[in-house]
Amino acid sequence: MGELQSNSPLLGTDTSTVETLDLNTKMYTETDENGIEExxxxxxxxxxxxxxxxxxxxxxxxxxxxxxxxxxxxxxxxxxxxxxxxxxxxxxxxxxxxxxxxxxxxxxxxxxxxxxxxxxxxxxxxxxxxxxxxxxxxxxxxxxxxxxxxxxxxxxxxxxxxxxxxxxxxxxxxxxxxxxxxxxxxxxxxxxxxxxxxxxxxxxxxxxxxxxxxxxxxxxxxxxPESPRYLVLANNYSDAEMAVAKLYPNATHSQVHSKVVSIMDDIQQNQDKHDLPVHIRLFGESSTKRALAVGCALMFYQQISSFNSFMYYGATIFKSVGVGNPLIVSILISGTNFMFTFVALRYIDKVGRRNMLLRTVWIMGVALLISAFAFFNVGDPSNNNGWSSILLIASVLLFVASYASALGTIPWSSVEFLPLESRAPGSAMIAATGWLTNSVVSATYLSMVKWISLPWTCSVFASICLAGWFAIKRWYPEVNGLSLEEIRHVFANGIDINYAEKLKRQENDSLNEEAGLLN
Known part of the structure; x- marks a missing residue:
């Protein structure tokens, strides 16, 4: 381990290095480290x-x-x-x-x-x-x-x-x-x-x-304060302890110091992997490549679904088809997105990420098909008695509600698929996939509308959403309830989409066997 600075305000003057803190003698105990949270x-x-x-x-x-x-x-x-x-x-x-x-x-x-x-x-x-x-x-x-x-x-x-x-x-x-x-x-x-x-x-x-x-x-x-983890990486242990002390003002000196030592331990244990070039960390192991591919693919589907096209061009689109006040419609869209984010946060951990996606993504595709039908009729004096505008707005809101309930939130959690040493660069790649796809869609959407019309544009994106549903069903694993260490096993040999369910079933069988022995 590296040396702690001698001017650390939380260390005695006779303690200058981490080695002098014999963790095995419990000078700074695991209880100190965990107790700081309390x-x-x-x-x-x-x-x-x-x-x-x-x-x-x-x-x-x-x-x-x-x-x-x-x-x-x-x-x-x-x-x-x-x-x-x-x-x-x-x-x-x-x-x-x-x-x-x-x-x-x-x-x-x-x-x-x-x-x-x-x-x-x-x-x-x-x-x-x-x-x-x-x-x-x-x-x-x-x-x-x-x-x-x-x-x-x-x-x-x-x-x-x-x-x-x-x-x-x-x-x-x-x-x-x-x-x-x-x-x-x-x-x-x-x-x-x-x-x-x-x-x-x-x-x-x-x-x-x-x-x-x-x-x-x-x-x-x-x-x-600066991140204590970054300060330890920068060998600035004194400031790291001060940052921890500010975050936990009621902690004892030993608890604060033990927290910093714990951070150092974690960094030391993974230093060899962290020192590897980024491309080795991301693509050196097949399991990491598979995890990264799934994370990037879901982020791609999030952006290619066309949701942000309604956020960027919603007012322009609804004005072009003669909808009354397009700003009101924009408020309805963003309000629906906000409200149904609560649905995602309420049920994702209970229902599971995979199940939430499978229950909502197909609805997005159907909603866009209904929007395409409504766009055909909006602005047509012979067919428009107001119902087509109502149908259009309702179908768009259904699309937004379905998106916000799962696909709008879950792709950002895909970083949990990645091992610690690949998490930062992998997270950057997942986000970059989203931004790159977003830029392509936003830079071509209005031209696409001009070339093939709004109804057919909606139909194209509806087909993409439905294709995405089949891809999720085939390749996206459920990781609800798994620890970060257990998630590694999901991608160890291919993509085991049912690993969490198998593990839970094994645990239940073990508990039943133990109960039978006790009886």
Whole structure:
């Protein structure tokens, strides 16, 4: 193990190295390490909660605001964007997010999680101001690309920071909060658009307001401690102990020090694998390759399902077919997405990830087929008595509800498939798959509508959703109730989609045998 700094405020002056702390003599016991979780958390843990909330909100607000901005630009004399320019302005953010996500893992290890978060906030705030002042399409494209870099980086580093700094008791709730605030940010964005719709330069105001969440995040991050795990990696043991002490203000000196020693132990045990090149960690073992393939495939299906097309172009699409107030429809879409995220969080651990996907993805395909039928009739005076508009909105909301209940949340948990040494780069690859697919869909959706019409576009994506259902049934494993160590066995020899069920059945059989022996 490496040396602890001699100026550590929590160590006696006669203790300078970890070796002098003979863990086998229980100077710092396992009870100290586990007991620290029972001492309660302080204000810094609350700041982590705020970071999760503001980070998710920032991401959600940005993904939804472009829909209203494109609608406002159609009504503005400042810009007359073609369909291709709208796709470019929208899709370039996902391109930036792709590059931001793949570069973040290295930056976070080199400069620290907190510092990268701070940089993201500065960049995002600057881009929001720049976008509110643009006068050319090129300047808007550049600004949106910069926003994408910040969004992609934040979407990678914030979950890593939270997972490393949050006490285990509230870690799950933080992940829940991050999902909820993302969809909540989308809902707030559409409400803001509705209330400023009649304001002069409303699109500039929408861009400007997108910088407020990142500014709040920036202010909060100034008071947040760095990840203790990163500080140990950087051999800064004194600051690591101070960070742990701030997170657990009621912990004893030995509990705090034992926590840091535990982090060091974990890092030391996996150092050889962590030191391997990234491509070896990701592709050196067949089981890791299979796990990564499943995670990337599900993220691909999430983005290719066309959900974000409704988030990006919903107002434009509904306006083009004569739906009354497209901003109201956008609020309904984001509101449905927000509400049904609660369904996902409520039932995923009870029903299981695989079962939730199998119960909802086929509904997405059927809902899009109904939307295609409704689009054929909307705007046709001979057939339209109002029912087609109602059917269209209802089918889109059914699609969104089904998406939010499973596919909108589960792909982000696929990182649990990966072993520890591959988790950070694997997570980056899964996220990058999502952003790359998102950029392709957002950059071609309006052109696709122009080429083959809205009904046929919906039909194409409906077929993709239905094909995705069969792929999930064939290859996506259930890991509900499995430990991270047990998940490794799922991909050891092919993909054992029923491993969790088999293991549970074996455990039940063992319990029954023991009960029989006792009787």
């Amino acid at each position: 001492t309660g958390t302080g204000v810094f843990a609350i700041l982590v909660v705020c970071a999760a909330a503001v980070g998710g909100f920032m991401f959600g607000y940005d993904t939804a605001c472009i829909s209203s901005i494109l609608l406002f630009l159609d009504q503005s004399s400042s810009f007359d964007l073609s369909a291709e320019e709208k796709e470019l302005v929208t899709g370039i953010t996902s391109v930036g997010s792709f590059f931001g996500s793949i570069g973040t893992s290295h930056m976070a290890d080199k400069f620290g999680r907190k510092r990268v978060i701070t940089i993201c906030c500065v960049v995002f705030t600057f881009a929001a101001v720049q976008l509110s002042l643009v006068n050319t399409v090129l300047a808007m494209v550049v600004g949106r690309f910069i926003v994408g870099l910040a969004v992609g980086s934040a979407s990678m580093v914030v979950p890593v920071y939270i997972s490393e700094i949050a006490p285990s008791k509230i870690r799950g709730r933080l992940l829940v909060l991050n999902s909820l605030t993302t969809t909540g940010g989308q809902l707030v964005s559409n409400f803001v658009a509705y209330f400023i719709a009649n304001q002069k330069n409303n699109w500039r105001l929408m861009f400007f307001l997108s910088g407020i969440p990142s500014l709040l995040f920036l202010i909060i991050s100034g008071f947040m």
